Amino acid sequence: MNNIFNPKAIALVGATNRKGSVGLGLANNLLLGKNKRQIFWVNPNRKTLFGKHVYSSILDIHENLDLVVIAIPAKFVISVVRECIEKKVGGIIVISAGFAETGSRFGQDEQKKLVKLTQEAGIPLIGPNCLGIIDTYSELNASFSPITPSKGNISFISQSGALIDSVLDMVDENYGFRRIISVGNESMLEITDFLEYLKNDPETKVIILYLEGVKNGRKLFKLAKTITKTKPIIVLKAGRTKSGGEAVKSHTASLAGDDVVFQTACRQSGMVLVEILEEVIALSKLFSWQPKIKNGRIGIITNGGGVGVLTADYCEKLGIPLAKLSSVTVKRMINSGKMNLAFSKRNPLDLVGDALADRYQVAIESWLSQSNVDGLIIILTPQIMTQPRKTAEIIIQAKKRFSQKIIITVFSGGKCTRSAVSLLEKNKIPNFIDSYWAVWGMKQLIKRR
Structure with missing residues (x-):
């Protein structure tokens, strides 16, 4: 795997x-890491590209190659x-489509040949019919994704390349990826192979899985049960209905499987099964940015x-x-001289609508100083006197100061x-515009205790 994710020559x-071709997208992305490795172009119909010599064949390159990315017609x-x-x-890595996912005899036969050849040679193979891979730590973008993500501790394994692109476009620069x-089509290397690799990766704190089908369910769930003891795995599963299951067959040549069985297996293995993409992004941020909650x-x-x-209520x-x-905490707040006499003195702690940043400061520090408080949901609604940025x-x-306690904010509104x-x-404090999702997120963190 190290040859694939941190190649010295590719x-x-x-x-x-x-313009507009997969080959150009791949080339541009690979060039982002040109200071980290040697890059060679292969195309029998070109002499030079980007100011460099183009080889007619892999065999014409004298240097040893750690990784070869193939993006040509399947035939x-x-x-x-x-x-x-x-x-x-x-x-x-075979980017090319036109294999078993087509359902054609040619595609299926070519994929079988591909697997047989690489297995006999002992060469690891990703694909075919894939977007490629990205490793932010080694500055490798061997994909034709239009976006290179920020560095972080979230790793994402997906049976859909298009979904990867959607996620990368949805998140901002504060949301970082590891791999x-x-x-x-998982013709040789499967999801479980990559999970095994990420299990021992110290830079991966959270794992996201997008699945359409599972080739070896027993192996997947057994492995996941081990991984989730130290790293959360968030799963978004397609093909959970009859219609979706039929669509899956024509996408990555997978079989969707029984949804009730899958839900049960996820629960038993400790994986978090979510329903929508927004939950994937919200939950991975929470797991990535927040410590474990105690009680x-x-x-x-x-x-x-x-x-x-x-x-x-939520x-x-x-x-x-x-x-x-506690009475001690209430007294501390009152003695600060910052509180409106009408503040609620209980949980939820209502600071009243005229609360400025200094009142929030007293409340936050007082609450977090209580030993029986493991986290806060801090809500700010914009009033004419409110100080959102200062707060x-x-x-x-x-x-x-209280790095081992959970803080989730609900700065509602917009402008x-x-x-x-x-x-x-930017400072790794997750915000939700609706308090329901803040409570939902807190619940997921509690489940990880």
């Missing part, structure tokens, strides 16, 4: 400068793979009574215990809070 078969792939075997390359792997008792701070009551519905505000700065300082939310998330 060749792209199908390199081109033709030519086998001959190039034979050359890779003769060259004794370290690994192969992204598009497995395609699950939380406090709610708000400057809007109605939102506080709704949040308390906590009870989802089974989250609210910590009691965000106070929350960031509190997070540094008035946008700058503050950006600052919070």
Whole structure:
């Protein structure tokens, strides 16, 4: 695997400068890591590309190759793979589609040949029919994704390349990845092989799986049960209905399987099965940015009574215990001289609508100083006197001081809070515009205790 994710020399078969082509997208992405490795172009119809010599064949390259990326029509792939075997390359990624996913006899036969050749040669193969891979730590983007993500601790394994691109486009620069792997048809290397690799990767803290079908369910769930003891695995599964299951067959040549069985297996193995893409992004941020919670008792701070009551309702519905505000903590707040005499003195702690940043500071520090409080949901609704950005700065300082406690914010609204939310998330404090999702996220963290 190291040859694949951190190659010192890489060749792209199908390199081109033709606008809108996969070959050009791959070439441009590979060039982002040109200071980390040697890059060779292979295309019998070109002499030079990007100011460099283009080789007619893999065999014309004298240097040893750790990785070869193939992006040419399916009918030519086998001959190039034979050359890779003769060259004794370290690994192969076949981007090309037109194999078993088509359901055609030709596609199925070509994929069988591909597997037989690479297995006999002992060369690891990713694909065919995939987007490629990205490793932000080694500065490798061997994909035709239009986006190169920020560095982080989330790894993403997907049976859909298009879904990877969608996620990368949805998240901002604060959301960082370790590795992204598009497995395609999984003709040789399967999801479980990559999970095994990520299990021992110290830079991966959270794993996301997008699945359409499972080739070896017993192996997957057994492995997941081991991994989830130390690293959360978030699963988004397609093909869970009859219609979706039929669609899966024509996408990556997978079989969707029985949904009830899959749900049970996820629960038993400790994987978190979610329903929508927004849950994937929200939950991976929470797991990536927040410490483990101890007992699950939380406090709610708000400057809007109605939102506080709704949040308390959500906590009870989802089974989250609210910590009691101690008399010592109440006295500390009163003695600060910053509190409105009408503040609620209980959980949810309503600071009243005229709360400025200094009142939030007293409430946050007082609450987090209580030993029986494991985390806070801090709500800010924009009033004419509210100080969103200054309040965000106070929350960031509190997070540094109380680093082992959970802080989730609900800076609701849009225009008035946008700058503050950006600052919070830049400092790895997750924000939700609706308190239900904040409570839902807190519940997922509690489940990971």
